[in-house]
Amino acid sequence: MGYRILIYGANGYTGKLITQEAKDNEIRIEIAGRNEEAIKSISKETGFPYHIIELSETVKLETLLKEFDTVIHCAGPFSETAIPMVEACINSKTNYLDITGEIWVFEDIMKYDEQAKKAGIALLPGVGFDVVPTDCLAAYLKEKMPNGNALELAFVGSKTGMSRGTAVTMAKNIAKGGFIRKNGEIKNVPLAYEVKEFKFSHRHQWCMTIPWGDLMTSFHQTQIPNIKVFSGASIKMIKKIKKFRRLKFLLSIGWIQKLVRRKIENSVTGPSEENLKSGKTFVLGKISDKEENSYSAELILPEAYFLTAKTALSSALKLEEKSLKGYLTPAQAFGKDFIMEFENVERIDRA
Secondary structure (H helix, E strand, O other): OOOOEEEEOOOOHHHHHHHHHHHHOOOOOEEEEOOHHHHHHHHHHHOOOEEEOOOOOHHHHHHHHOOOOEEEEOOOOHHHHHHHHHHHHHHHOOEEEEOOOOHHHHHHHHOOHHHHHHHOOEEEOOOEOOEHHHHHHHHHHHHHOOOOOEEEEEEEEOOOOOOHHHHHHHHHHHHHOEEEEEOOEEEEEOOOOOEEEEEOOOOEEEEEEOOOOHHHHHHHHHOOOEEEEEEEOOHHHHHHHHHHHHHHHHHHOHHHHHHHHHHHHHHOOOOOHHHHHHOEEEEEEEEEOOOOOEEEEEEEEEOHHHHHHHHHHHHHHHHHHOOOOEEOOHHHHHOOOHHHHOOOOEEEEOO
16 A cells, blocks of 8 residues: 555644645645544545544554554644554554654653664654754754764744644643753753853844753764753743743642643644744754864754644655664754755854
């Protein structure tokens, strides 16, 4: 029957984008999820076959996955959903891809490296904006300065909304505070631990440290021991976050989490169609060595969710051509120039 791809969580915001990307490019896929009404509706719109299944239905899930070569897992929060799908993929010998950006999810999936190698499959989390561009930029900078021991990555986007899944994930994890990597180890730090101004090609922008997936992925593929990731934020937002530090413990309380999650699900919809097509994202990277020499480069990219649909589907298709096994980051799997294969992507050296 040829190479077969399944999108699980196709009714989520990003899952829908990936499904539509497949339809627009006449790539045959099948879709799955637990929301029967939503999945059936998408199937009717796209013509793709569908499957209704819960991740907790282990035997049924493994039986389904045996029919596919690769699954693109889009149902978050991934801290709750990734491992059940990973284990099912190992048992069914199906390649696993997802679009997470949660640092601990990457670490959890890494633990299945040997099992995946024995099963002959690839485990490739983070094939969306989290973390394809930053992972490729980290690999590019490491090649420019092989002895680099410190890496800074910073990004800012046009004013587009976030998806419901991203908002839920952020709310779920915000009580944990922030993280950086220092001397090879993950270090828990306060929210907005470091604030600095970056000079992007389109403007100067204040940014704050965030617990981004590259604290795991860039370290895994480059072994750079000191890594910080920054996201653009207004001074007003940064001040609010610093005030919130004293109250972050509240979001670790179960009933408060449920209230926040319900509010998000009722109000967050994601970027508009216009913003998806016209928005841009800018990613800066800087690598430094112990003598304080440095090398910098910038990526200019399409809107983050728009790009995710393309990188995720492309990653799945590339696995048909490549015999990859075990845990890999996007740059390890497809090379530092993987991000350059997409339209409207520009890389600028700032040595």
